[in-house]
Amino acid sequence: xxxxxxxxxxxxxxxxxxxxxxxxxxxxxxxxxxxxxxxxxxxxxxxxxxxxxxxxxxxxxxxxxxxxxxxxxxxxxxxxxxxxxxxxxxxxxxxxxxxxxxxxxxxxxxxxxxxxxxxxxxxxxxxxxxxxxxxxxxxxxxxxxxxxxxxxxxxxxxxxxxxxxxxxxxxxxxxxxxxxxxxxxxxxxxxxxxxxxxxxxxxxxxxxxxxxxxxxxxxxxxxxxxxxxxxxxxxxxxxxxxxxxxxxxxxxxxxxxxxxxxxxxxxxxxxxxxxxxxxxxxxxxxxxxxxxxxxxxxxxxxxxxxxxxxxxxxxxxxxxxxxxxxxxxxxxxxxxxxxxxxxxxxxxxxxxxxxxxxxxxxxxxxxxxxxxxxxxxxxxxxxxxxxxxxxxxxxxxxxxxxxxxxxxxxxxxxxxxxxxxxxxxxxxxxxxxxxxxxxxxxxxxxxxxxxxxxxxxx
Ligand code: PLP
Numbered sequence: 001x002x003x004x005x006x007x008x009x010x011x012x013x014x015x016x017x018x019x020x021x022x023x024x025x026x027x028x029x030x031x032x033x034x035x036x037x038x039x040x041x042x043x044x045x046x047x048x049x050x051x052x053x054x055x056x057x058x059x060x061x062x063x064x065x066x067x068x069x070x071x072x073x074x075x076x077x078x079x080x081x082x083x084x085x086x087x088x089x090x091x092x093x094x095x096x097x098x099x100x101x102x103x104x105x106x107x108x109x110x111x112x113x114x115x116x117x118x119x120x121x122x123x124x125x126x127x128x129x130x131x132x133x134x135x136x137x138x139x140x141x142x143x144x145x146x147x148x149x150x151x152x153x154x155x156x157x158x159x160x161x162x163x164x165x166x167x168x169x170x171x172x173x174x175x176x177x178x179x180x181x182x183x184x185x186x187x188x189x190x191x192x193x194x195x196x197x198x199x200x201x202x203x204x205x206x207x208x209x210x211x212x213x214x215x216x217x218x219x220x221x222x223x224x225x226x227x228x229x230x231x232x233x234x235x236x237x238x239x240x241x242x243x244x245x246x247x248x249x250x251x252x253x254x255x256x257x258x259x260x261x262x263x264x265x266x267x268x269x270x271x272x273x274x275x276x277x278x279x280x281x282x283x284x285x286x287x288x289x290x291x292x293x294x295x296x297x298x299x300x301x302x303x304x305x306x307x308x309x310x311x312x313x314x315x316x317x318x319x320x321x322x323x324x325x326x327x328x329x330x331x332x333x334x335x336x337x338x339x340x341x342x343x344x345x346x347x348x349x350x351x352x353x354x355x356x357x358x359x360x361x362x363x364x365x366x367x368x369x370x371x372x373x374x375x376x377x378x379x380x381x382x383x384x385x386x387x388x389x390x391x392x393x394x395x396x397x398x399x400x401x402x403x404x405x406x407x408x409x410x411x412x413x414x415x416x417x418x419x420x421x422x423x424x425x426x427x428x429x430x431x432x433x434x435x436x437x438x439x440x441x442x443x444x445x446x447x448x449x450x451x452x453x454x455x456x457x458x
Contacts (some may be wrong), residue, residue: 035381042069064291068433081334098333106353124158126288131162156234189240204241225258230276235266236422237384245280268292271380272353300332
């Protein structure tokens with residue numbers, strides 16, 4: 001049996017999937033017992049499953065479908081490029097028009113001091129590139145001891161060796177004996193989860209200074225870089241207190257280390273600016289990108305590299321011995337260009353800042369009044385609800401951490417909406433094209449989901 005068409009019943013598709021398909025980050029035993037959800041088509045912010053149900057895609061796929069599903073402009077650009085030049089590499093002094101045009105476009109969108117891009121196929125590969133790039137930079141600058149990269153606990157930078165190591169997910173470190181040597185983790189700016197004994201303002205400064213303390217402890221002459229997501233996505237949409245990034249900025253300006261702003265989720269309009277670091281007013285030396293670059297229509301990632309780092313890498317006459325078969329893939333580049341043109345033409349970044357972002361936030365924050373919710377937070381079009389067992393005692397966690405979140409996620413799906421659960425935080429990150437009506441529907445469905453989850457948990 002081939003499962004390409006939709007003529008097979010859901011159960012048959014699920015059985016075939018269970019027999020041969022190992023899913024990412026999944027408990028395969030329970031997945032196989034329950035059967036996967038089979039998504040067969042999508043349009044705008046709506047998914048359709050194999051039973052014909054319409055589901056609101058509250059996660060924009062996996063934080064990536066900025067322009068919504070089913071945009072024919074992207075399909076047409078991809079088809080045209082496939083017909084013209086489906087593949088050629090960018091090694092050995094060759095290039096092609098889509099890679100050239102995309103690089104020019106990204107240089108225009110990036111902050112003024114960033115004018116160069118190195119391509120790969122995913123966010124994880126982008127961070128592997130970062131790992132080698134920062135160490136090579138300092139080697140070429142003659143500072144060969146500067147090797148340590150500082151990341152944060154509960155940060156996420158992908159699941160390759162370098163990505164897992166730079167990230168601070170302990171469950172990931174436990175598999176494969178990671179992190180690799182030369183990575184140091186500091187605390188995250190997670191006020192609700194770890195800082196409620198202080199005001200958010202004091203906690204923001206306190207936890208930012210962990211960076212300064214780590215640099216002092218390791219020695220500035222040994223620290224190569226600090227990597228962070230402007231807002232931690234996969235860690236649970238950790239929106240830092242307002243005092244956090246200004247204090248980190250002060251520290252970065254005083255210390256001779258590189259700053260890597262992981263823009264894989266926050267880039268391309270998610271926070272209402274082209275890049276999350278611009279939203280927070282911090283100046284990155286390197287920006288890993290992926291996801292929203294193509295709105296997920298094709299896999300593509302990259303690292304936006306500042307002039308300072310480019311100049312350093314060109315010292316000593318050596319190449320940067322790094323690259324991928326698909327670096328700058330012409331069809332992916334064509335998809336990215338068409339996607340960025342839609343984002344620009346439809347003013348989606350500004351829409352997040354001035355229209356749909358504030359509209360959804362106002363309504364989303366009201367869910368914070370629900371009996372099951374300890375905190376509701378949102379910036380741009382990314383938000384979270386912290387589920388708590390006792391609203392009057394918001395530091396108290398569920399005894400079976402993660403179980404209520406998973407339940408709430410499943411209830412949401414039954415009500416026709418994708419919300420993701422990270423521990424007991426419910427996460428949304430919808431497409432940037434979400435209409436006001438769809439935003440109302442999203443909030444109403446979230447409320448219904450909270451009511452039902454609360455009833456079941458009681
Ligand atoms: N960096 C961040 C901030 C991410 O959120 C992700 C994925 O969610 C990655 C890197 C890894 O990207 P990919 O899954 O494309 O390898």
